[in-house]
Amino acid sequence: MSLKVVDLGVARGGVPVLEGVNFAADPGEAVVLTGPNGVGKTTLLRTLAGLQPPYAGKIILPDAEAIAYAGHADGIKAVLSVRENLSFWARVYGHGDIQPALEGFGLIDLAERPAGNLSAGQKRRLGLARLAVTGRPIWVLDEPTVSLDKQSVAMFGAAVRRHLDGGGTAVIASHIDMGLPVRVIDMTPFRARASVSRQYDEAFL
Numbered sequence: 001m002s003l004k005v006v007d008l009g010v011a012r013g014g015v016p017v018l019e020g021v022n023f024a025a026d027p028g029e030a031v032v033l034t035g036p037n038g039v040g041k042t043t044l045l046r047t048l049a050g051l052q053p054p055y056a057g058k059i060i061l062p063d064a065e066a067i068a069y070a071g072h073a074d075g076i077k078a079v080l081s082v083r084e085n086l087s088f089w090a091r092v093y094g095h096g097d098i099q100p101a102l103e104g105f106g107l108i109d110l111a112e113r114p115a116g117n118l119s120a121g122q123k124r125r126l127g128l129a130r131l132a133v134t135g136r137p138i139w140v141l142d143e144p145t146v147s148l149d150k151q152s153v154a155m156f157g158a159a160v161r162r163h164l165d166g167g168g169t170a171v172i173a174s175h176i177d178m179g180l181p182v183r184v185i186d187m188t189p190f191r192a193r194a195s196v197s198r199q200y201d202e203a204f205l
């Protein structure tokens with residue numbers, strides 16, 4: 001299932017951050033968005049996921065419910081076990097079998113542990129395992145490898161590869177090599193004129 005972005009403009013706090021963004025991602029294809037801190041990658045991904053509207057252009061999806069989004073927040077219920085968390089999401093999305101997700105993200109031995117007691121990297125793995133139970137064809141992922149060790153990055157890369165091999169699509173904001181064949185798109189040229197005057201990394205103020 002293809003995703004197409006046409007002359008898209010996205011804003012944060014009412015200020016345009018990216019404008020004129022055009023790209024498409026076809027089945028079996030992963031697109032990686034790069035660019036400096038603050039350029040607007042998260043804002044673009046949130047807009048793709050339907051969490052906020054674009055101020056210009058359009059997002060073309062064959063199906064309004066095609067996207068599974070994993071942002072910075074892990075979306076985990078702390079008092080539920082790993083298994084219960086995944087079962088909950090599987091029921092929400094109508095896909096019953098959580099075993100492949102437990103196996104694919106190295107969660108078998110942690111399945112009965114309350115999610116609140118997981119380490120940061122284990123929580124991240126659980127958050128990403130949710131994607132595998134959604135059955136949705138387009139994965140939109142914001143810095144998915146944060147907190148993951150080398151082995152877990154490889155595990156995650158393998159999960160994305162399986163998704164792509166099954167005809168899925170992925171749009172990922174990331175600066176690290178996930179060992180995948182990807183098309184990299186730098187967001188810098190799409191910086192909105194209104195945000196160019198703010199060409200500094202606010203984290204260093």
Ligand SMILES: Nc1ncnc2c1ncn2[C@@H]1O[C@H](COP(=O)(O)OP(=O)(O)OP(=O)(O)O)[C@@H](O)[C@H]1O
Pocket residue numbers: 012013014015017035036037038039040041042043044202
């Ligand atoms: N609530 C807000 N109101 C106004 N501006 C905001 C708000 N949240 C974020 N911004 C600004 O919007 C711009 C785009 O932020 P965004 O999080 O999309 O960037 P990013 O490319 O994902 O950055 P990073 O690589 O650091 O994650 C930044 O300059 C940021 O400071």
